[in-house]
Amino acid sequence: MPDSPRLTVVSNEQSVSQAVGNTRLPPPVKPKSEIEDPIERVLDKVADVAVLPQVVCQIMALTGSDEASAAHLERAIIVDPGFTVRLLAQANSAFYALPRKIVSIREAVLFLGFREVRQLAMAVGVFDLFVGKTDRESLRRRGWWKHSLETAGLCRVIAEGVSDVSGDEAYTCGLLHLIGKTLLDRYDSAEYERVHKVVDQGAPDILAERAVFGCDHVAIGLEAATRWRFPESLLIGLNYFAPAEDPTPENRLRAATALASRVVKLKHQLQSGEEIRLDQLPVWALTVLGIDPDSIPELIHRLHETLDGANQPSFT
16 A cells, blocks of 8 residues: 655645645635635634533533532533533443443542543534534544544553653544544535545645645644633644654644544554554654654554544444
């Protein structure tokens, strides 16, 4: 199987041509005015959907506080019947094989723990953005959702072996790193069809998005996260396409997201029995994370085990 196209950061049309070789890209988008920002244009149109539910914001704040209790979480959750149903369904899932049913919010919180409730809240909060109006839209967005869930799980595994990186923050970065794709798709699904056609010709998706929309999913996701008032560490982690050099905790978060996303993509591209090669992975991410190349096979094995045994909410 041929190698996946190298994701090269570019800043102008000439560099794009060099990055994708003979692939024919659509003409770059020309804004309606010289001062128009394509990122603002996209997010302003989808402003009604590019929001997180209030219950999710409250849960994220409470689970990040040392003073919050199960009672605090219960009060925040009880006002949202939809999230309550999903919380109880998660606690009573076959994965845990409990001898009796959990029927109260507080009992579910105590059983699952703050980390699991936070993880579930974030998944619930962004899931609706991955639901399409048509079968084709839904199929495309379900693919992104599946990739995001798997990347989130792998991010947590990587964070376990790296100092100064929060597993919860790594999970959040993995879950949200493709949120810009669904926002672009909601902005104009027909135009995102054009992106897919360009990608099918061999272009990296991020370059195809820039050619069609004038911006890419990483930039859109970063601006949405900024509007959601995410902490600076998450904003840096979500900028996963931009290589970093200094091994700061924030850059390690970014590197974990980049590495996990790449491994998930390769896992689904490679044929059965085919191994992921070192030259297919982002070298900068391995360097920032301090991962010895000789340990890559074992790391990938652990990531596969995580994907095969993960108890991830699907809401399908």
